[in-house]
Amino acid sequence: MQDKYIRLAHGNGGRLMRELIDSLISPYLPKDLDTTLDASPVPVRSGMEMLMSTDSFTVQPLFFPGGNIGHLAVHGTVNDLAVSGAEPSHLTLNLVLEEGLAASELEIVMAGFAEAANAAGVKVCAGDTKVVPKGQGSGIYMVTTGIGWKSPELELSMHCIQAGDKIVVSGSVGDHGIAVMMAREQFGLSGDVKSDAACVLPFTRVGRDISGVRFMRDPTRGGVATVLHELQITTELGIEIDESAVPVKPAVRSVCDLLGYDPYYLACEGRVVAVVAAEHAEALVAQWRALPDGQEAAIIGEFVAAQDGVWLNTPLGGQRYLEQLEDEPLPRIC
Amino acid sequence: MKNITEAKKWMHKIKELDLPDTPIRIMNVCGGHERSITHAGLRGVLPEQVELVPGPGCPVCVCPEEDVYAAIQVSLNHDVTLVAFGDMLRVPVNVPRSQARSLEEAKAKGADIRPIASPMEAVAIADANPNRTVVFFAAGFETTMAPVAAMLAFEERPNLKVLISGRLTWPAVALLLDSDSPGFDCLVAPGHVATVMGGDEWRFVAEKHKLPAAVAGFEPDSLLAAFYSTLRQFTEGSAFLDNCYQELVTDEGNQPAQSIMQRVFKVTDANWRGIGIIPQSGFELAEAYQHLDARNDYPAYHEEARQKAGENPPGCDCAQVVLAKIRPNECRLYGKACTPRTPYGPCMVSDEGACRIWWAGGLR
Numbered sequence A: 001m002q003d004k005y006i007r008l009a010h011g012n013g014g015r016l017m018r019e020l021i022d023s024l025i026s027p028y029l030p031k032d033l034d035t036t037l038d039a040s041p042v043p044v045r046s047g048m049e050m051l052m053s054t055d056s057f058t059v060q061p062l063f064f065p066g067g068n069i070g071h072l073a074v075h076g077t078v079n080d081l082a083v084s085g086a087e088p089s090h091l092t093l094n095l096v097l098e099e100g101l102a103a104s105e106l107e108i109v110m111a112g113f114a115e116a117a118n119a120a121g122v123k124v125c126a127g128d129t130k131v132v133p134k135g136q137g138s139g140i141y142m143v144t145t146g147i148g149w150k151s152p153e154l155e156l157s158m159h160c161i162q163a164g165d166k167i168v169v170s171g172s173v174g175d176h177g178i179a180v181m182m183a184r185e186q187f188g189l190s191g192d193v194k195s196d197a198a199c200v201l202p203f204t205r206v207g208r209d210i211s212g213v214r215f216m217r218d219p220t221r222g223g224v225a226t227v228l229h230e231l232q233i234t235t236e237l238g239i240e241i242d243e244s245a246v247p248v249k250p251a252v253r254s255v256c257d258l259l260g261y262d263p264y265y266l267a268c269e270g271r272v273v274a275v276v277a278a279e280h281a282e283a284l285v286a287q288w289r290a291l292p293d294g295q296e297a298a299i300i301g302e303f304v305a306a307q308d309g310v311w312l313n314t315p316l317g318g319q320r321y322l323e324q325l326e327d328e329p330l331p332r333i334c
Numbered sequence B: 001m002k003n004i005t006e007a008k009k010w011m012h013k014i015k016e017l018d019l020p021d022t023p024i025r026i027m028n029v030c031g032g033h034e035r036s037i038t039h040a041g042l043r044g045v046l047p048e049q050v051e052l053v054p055g056p057g058c059p060v061c062v063c064p065e066e067d068v069y070a071a072i073q074v075s076l077n078h079d080v081t082l083v084a085f086g087d088m089l090r091v092p093v094n095v096p097r098s099q100a101r102s103l104e105e106a107k108a109k110g111a112d113i114r115p116i117a118s119p120m121e122a123v124a125i126a127d128a129n130p131n132r133t134v135v136f137f138a139a140g141f142e143t144t145m146a147p148v149a150a151m152l153a154f155e156e157r158p159n160l161k162v163l164i165s166g167r168l169t170w171p172a173v174a175l176l177l178d179s180d181s182p183g184f185d186c187l188v189a190p191g192h193v194a195t196v197m198g199g200d201e202w203r204f205v206a207e208k209h210k211l212p213a214a215v216a217g218f219e220p221d222s223l224l225a226a227f228y229s230t231l232r233q234f235t236e237g238s239a240f241l242d243n244c245y246q247e248l249v250t251d252e253g254n255q256p257a258q259s260i261m262q263r264v265f266k267v268t269d270a271n272w273r274g275i276g277i278i279p280q281s282g283f284e285l286a287e288a289y290q291h292l293d294a295r296n297d298y299p300a301y302h303e304e305a306r307q308k309a310g311e312n313p314p315g316c317d318c319a320q321v322v323l324a325k326i327r328p329n330e331c332r333l334y335g336k337a338c339t340p341r342t343p344y345g346p347c348m349v350s351d352e353g354a355c356r357i358w359w360a361g362g363l364r
Helices: A015-028 A069-083 A103-120 A175-183 A201-209 A223-235 A250-259 A278-289 B002-016 B031-039 B065-077 B103-108 B119-128 B142-154 B170-178 B191-197 B199-207 B220-236 B255-264 B287-292 B318-322 B354-360
Strands: A049-057 A087-098 A123-132 A140-150 A166-169 A213-217 A238-242 A273-276 A298-304 A310-313 A319-321 B024-028 B050-054 B080-085 B112-116 B133-140 B160-167 B186-190 B213-216 B241-244 B265-272 B276-285
Touching: A015 A103, A015 A123, A049 A069, A069 A087, A069 A103, A069 A140, A069 A201, A069 A213, A087 A103, A087 A201, A103 A140, A166 A278, A175 A250, A201 A213, A201 A278, A213 A223, A223 A238, A223 A273, A223 A310, A273 A278, A278 A298, B002 B220, B024 B031, B024 B220, B031 B186, B031 B191, B031 B220, B031 B354, B050 B220, B050 B354, B065 B080, B065 B103, B065 B133, B065 B160, B080 B119, B103 B112, B112 B119, B119 B133, B119 B142, B119 B160, B133 B142, B142 B160, B142 B191, B142 B255, B160 B265, B160 B287, B170 B199, B170 B276, B186 B191, B186 B199, B186 B220, B191 B199, B191 B213, B191 B255, B199 B213, B199 B241, B213 B220, B220 B241, B255 B265, B276 B287, B318 B354
Parallel strands: A087 A123, A238 A310, B024 B050, B024 B186, B080 B112, B080 B133, B133 B160, B186 B213, B213 B241
Antiparallel strands: A049 A140, A087 A140, A166 A273, A166 A298, A213 A273, A238 A298, A310 A319, B160 B276, B265 B276
């Protein structure tokens, strides 16, 4: 592409748009993708249920330690399919580009997208690109819709959960939230916190194969606390979390202490929260710990019949309620 | 987990004290302390006659209603960018529903309002917008006012003005101690304030009023050490100021910071929301810095006719909570008309506010 920056004309459907797609987008999509078609065939896997999920991505900044918006656009949708028990196969990709975006930035984002899509084993089968006038977007917005295939025998549902079931996380919580916050440089803090952005398929494949796993969810916006509240409200059981068992990286803990944040509310982009029958919990943790990025997997709590709400048992023997996230976390004043 | 081991040691020592059966009230004067206490569940691990009482420790909660109102009006009626610490944005003022009741609502009505986390962000915004006036609504205790003073002393900008609403902590405690019923038996003094202003500021509690006192940090081990110290003093009938935050707190405090504050500010009588004027408890700009005071550039917006101006909303007990006369869950509105989602009084807004902390921690 000759232009170094995206122009409105790159979205006009004409020669410039073709140039944009050929030089910056197609090279990062499957080689056998026919970009001249209006619609693509997707082969049906017989005997399987087809699952669909969709997500939009507006993260600021576009680049952060551990990934960029391109990685997120794959993981967000693929992970939603994965925790639902599916094996993802196809993705659609919609790009909304802002006039003035550097072509080099788009290229890095597309490379991130391709890297994540290849790692997850998903193929892009359809897509669309629009350009909006400067000031009407924030660089790049991405939307992906995914298709995955799930065995009809596999039942994962909040409604299967019983008192006594254990809650397991696949790794440390809050890394993505803090990494993005630090990348914004809003607080003049620096550190080596990397986003946990990753495909969770290796974890959910293990979860699918262990009987006794009742439910899986990836804790994104609102963090682990929000998943726990949804579980609590739906099951009408109480939840007790052992605070000292929740894996939190020391650097994440430090930033949280400094700014008055609770790591339980911070977004993760590559973790799984699973609910599993007590007798299978150790097996799940052991198999997750054997995976790359799974060393910190841990049982963090359990469902109880006697208590209402989500409670944290503190290391000193006290207890506190984990409230539902109310508003955007604000830094405290003194 | 050194802190946990240390904390358990202090818990054990507290249990071994020969405490009287009558209630012993330990008051803190820092939202950070209240937050750490609630987060670590410390109320549940102390002997039952020990009551941990939140006191005047939330700058957002005592920031005068008329100051918030003025900030809202400046942001709406003048061509400025108003910056404020994040938790000031949702503090409600007493105006009809049709008007902006908080800075957040003013923002939704089109005012240019930006939350910041440190004074240097205000400077950065002023530098990025050299042709625009930036008004920094600076509310806070000594810990916040020290960096505000440094900003004014070293980073003056022609387009950066301040709306100062700073308060000193100890005069509110002195007010309680000078009253007939202080409402507490022991004091845990604020570690961050003492880091800046020095531990000596709090000696009057023990020396003049004969109440046990200890400066504490923000980890459970430091707080439990302070509880132990004051409880032991209480049982032994002694009273002195202990320092349980020796990592950071000295008797004199941070003297360079204090001298900058003395240069930039003068201490005056000041209004505390719902409480009234407390002598020598507020910061205002010294003569040499008057040219940076936004109050000189805009109308005062002190409207006598405005209903409930300067007060808490009707039925709101925030002032009683701040003065440790009642606990958050004794307010009739707590968790009913007043929740974190729809805060009615200022103590439900900030993460430093006792009502917000108690509600979030599940205290009902």
